[in-house]
Amino acid sequence: MPDHEFDKALGEKARELRLQPSPAVWEGVAAQLQEKKRRRGAAWFLMAAAVAGLSLGGWWLAERHSPQEGHQQVVTTNPDQQAATTGSSATAKTAGENSNAADSRDVASNQPESINANSVTNSDAGTGSDAAGNAADNTTDNAVTKRRINNHNTTAYRSTVHNQMKSAAGITTGSATAKTSRKQQGNTGNTPGIDQSADNYGATILTENSVPRVPEAFAGQLPLQGKQSIAVQQPKSKTGNIRPGNLPATTISLKEKTNRKWQYSFEASAGVSTLNEQPFSGYKADQMEYQQNSSLASNGLAVIQRNPSEIKGGFSFQAKVLAHKPISSKLRLGTGIQYSYRSSQVKMGKVVDSTFALYNIGQDRILSALAYAGGTANKGKDFTNSYHYLEVPLELSWNIDRRKHWYFNNGVSLGYLVKSDALLYDKDGGVYYRDNDALNRWQAGFFSSIQYNINPKSDMQVALGPSIQYQLTPVDLTTDRKHLLHLGFSARLQWVRQSRGAMK
Amino acid sequence: MTNEQQLVRDCLKGKPSAQKMLYEQFASQMLGVCYRYTKSVTDAEDVLQEGFIKVFHYLAQFRGEGDLGAWIRRIMVTTAINYLKKNAKYQYDLSFTGEEKGYLHPVSPDNPEVSLSAKELSDLIRQLPPGYQAIFNLHAVEGYTHVEISSMLGIHEGTSRSQYARARNLLITWLQQESEPVNLAHYARS
Structure with missing residues (x-):
């Protein structure tokens, strides 16, 4: 029998062998698969928890700061009581006779404007002394009447208020509605002082029924702008009459309104990208990929030594277009599309015959690929591994300070590898080769940046600051520990539609 | 689509039943492969287990163009070779002289x-x-x-x-x- 036939017969016979493994083998496989699934699930859970925690934290901080920065309350009293204003930027008290309260209710010393109550004095206000007396008698009634004035421009507001308060307590401009009892119309001429400290404040005037005097006039001018509202709460009188000056306390609540208009931004970031095992721990190619190929070699036989190249950081760049929706005065959610370029550098040797060097599970594909000898032992030249991703980011942006200069942006992104010429290292063969099928196409990651907005009052704003993005998904399938990290400096151009009629 | 392709797709979706079916389909054949490379059944089963974990990890790389059994067999052989390299008891010298x-x-x-x-x-x-x-x-x-x-x-x-x-x-x-x-x-x- 010829030698090759003998070999063939032996080989065929050997390949026929079938052995039944013990059940413990499958149990081990299943346990490992389950563990991998669990770890993957845990990673996603952690990401979701991080985003949720961030959102809640931001919301809590925003809520915590909002009363000081954006919410003011003004309380006016009857002639014997004081009007008080609380707020982060202003606190003032107004005291005096009810008839003069209007003149002294400029409750916030730093407010640029205030409403002059006289401009909206109800001509009927002083006419119903009997009615007012009745109203005073009925101040224990818990019912209140709300009047709202919603304005889209100052002129319309003032004229409307003036006219309607002459004839009726219900005041409506824009989309607002006002309902009031006819019986109370004559008693609404006096409107408490209102003040406002900044843009985008809505004003709420509450007249509490527990105090028996009605303020007689507005004190100051209301800086009116888009979609502000004023609510006046008065005791509902069974008889419909409240004596002027007998309504005791008027609470003016000034709450910052959130500009919920969509905002758009373009951001570019450039920096360096590295391959990391952990977010801040670099990938050690010589430790992870070097393999001493001498275990089966005979003594005295030369062993091919193949060292992987050190992986150095490379240039990285990303650009994204985002649409943001404010969800509170401090927070906004944004999403859009992002292009990311990442790179790393290795030293590769000369082109080698892949059939000579390659051996791994993807052998069929690698055998047909171009391969390069490992660089360290070959004094090779630099090669740049490049990765191009398209990503969909979901960003939560938090405005840290009240002046709207500092923003803390965080989020997650889901990306897809659209192109790459990266080389992989085959530690068994000691060569670099290209196989895009061995790269993880889908990438999940998180990003963060702190930016300083240099012109927060402009419609077109510019924000600058450092940024970081870390890919939770390994860059390739050959190892679980190779993650792309981008560290860069970002510049954001954002278009924010400011409210019309904003106070200057 | 063949049953084998469907089986691979189900495994890629992470279905435990499909994974077990794939294992049962090839386990005895692959244990035969592992057995030839090792010196004990325990070692062969260790290689088999490690090999199948790799199979499921890299299954996405199998594009269905070739024979699934041959692909799994290559993984088993690779795993066995690596096992021999790592395991000290397989690493004694075999030096032959002219004599x-x-x-x-x-x-x-x-x-x-x-x-x-x-x-x-x-x-x-x-x-x-x-x-x-x-x-x-x-x-x-x-x-x-x-x-x-x-x-x-x-x-x-x-x-x-x-x-x-x-x-x-x-x-x-x-x-x-x-x-x-x-x-x-x-x-x-x-």
């Missing part, structure tokens, strides 16, 4: 009846020293060339050829004697 070659004169396979069962033949192969065993398996059973084997094992091509020749001669000797394998120490060290 020793005298014991290894070519044996003619003029009458080599391969009448053994697959199990008996595999057991015979497993009696080979680890280096011989791996090279014989890779070349004679799996069909790799000596160039490929040299790359896989990190040795020179000539080494692969010579060790294969020695392994083959040993097997033929044992087959002709139809007896227990001779004492390896007689060949390895004199």
Whole structure:
């Protein structure tokens, strides 16, 4: 029998062998698969928890700061009581006779404007002394009447208020509605002082029924702008009459309104990208990929030594277009599309015959690929591994300070590898080769940046600051520990539609 | 779409039932592969387990163009080779000197009846020293060339050829004697 036939017969016979493994083998496989699934699930859970925690934290901080920065309350009293204003930027008290309260209710010393109550004095206000007396008698009634004035421009507001308060307590401009009892119309001429400290404040005037005097006039001018509202709460009188000056306390609540208009931004970031095992721990190619190929070699036989190249950081760049929706005065959610370029550098040797060097599970594909000898032992030249991703980011942006200069942006992104010429290292063969099928196409990651907005009052704003993005998904399938990290400096151009009629 | 392709798709979706079905379909065949590369059933099962974990991890790379069994077989062989490299008990020296070659004169396979069962033949192969065993398996059973084997094992091509020749001669000797394998120490060290 010829030698090759003998070999063939032996080989065929050997390949026929079938052995039944013990059940413990499958149990081990299943346990490992389950563990991998669990770890993957845990990673996603952690990401979701991080985003949720961030959102809640931001919301809590925003809520915590909002009363000081954006919410003011003004309380006016009857002639014997004081009007008080609380707020982060202003606190003032107004005291005096009810008839003069209007003149002294400029409750916030730093407010640029205030409403002059006289401009909206109800001509009927002083006419119903009997009615007012009745109203005073009925101040224990818990019912209140709300009047709202919603304005889209100052002129319309003032004229409307003036006219309607002459004839009726219900005041409506824009989309607002006002309902009031006819019986109370004559008693609404006096409107408490209102003040406002900044843009985008809505004003709420509450007249509490527990105090028996009605303020007689507005004190100051209301800086009116888009979609502000004023609510006046008065005791509902069974008889419909409240004596002027007998309504005791008027609470003016000034709450910052959130500009919920969509905002758009373009951001570019450039920096360096590295391959990391952990977010801040670099990938050690010589430790992870070097393999001493001498275990089966005979003594005295030369062993091919193949060292992987050190992986150095490379240039990285990303650009994204985002649409943001404010969800509170401090927070906004944004999403859009992002292009990311990442790179790393290795030293590769000369082109080698892949059939000579390659051996791994993807052998069929690698055998047909171009391969390069490992660089360290070959004094090779630099090669740049490049990765191009398209990503969909979901960003939560938090405005840290009240002046709207500092923003803390965080989020997650889901990306897809659209192109790459990266080389992989085959530690068994000691060569670099290209196989895009061995790269993880889908990438999940998180990003963060702190930016300083240099012109927060402009419609077109510019924000600058450092940024970081870390890919939770390994860059390739050959190892679980190779993650792309981008560290860069970002510049954001954002278009924010400011409210019309904003106070200057 | 074939049942095999559907099975792969279901495995990629992470369905445990499909994963188990794939395992059961190939486990006995692959344990046979692992058995030939190792010296004990326990080691063979270790390799099998590690190999199947790799199979499921890299299954996305299988594009369905070739035979799934052959693809899994390559993974098992790779895993077995790596196992041998890592495991100290497979790493003793097999140094042959010119003097020793005298014991290894070519044996003619003029009458080599391969009448053994697959199990008996595999057991015979497993009696080979680890280096011989791996090279014989890779070349004679799996069909790799000596160039490929040299790359896989990190040795020179000539080494692969010579060790294969020695392994083959040993097997033929044992087959002709139809007896227990001779004492390896007689060949390895004199």
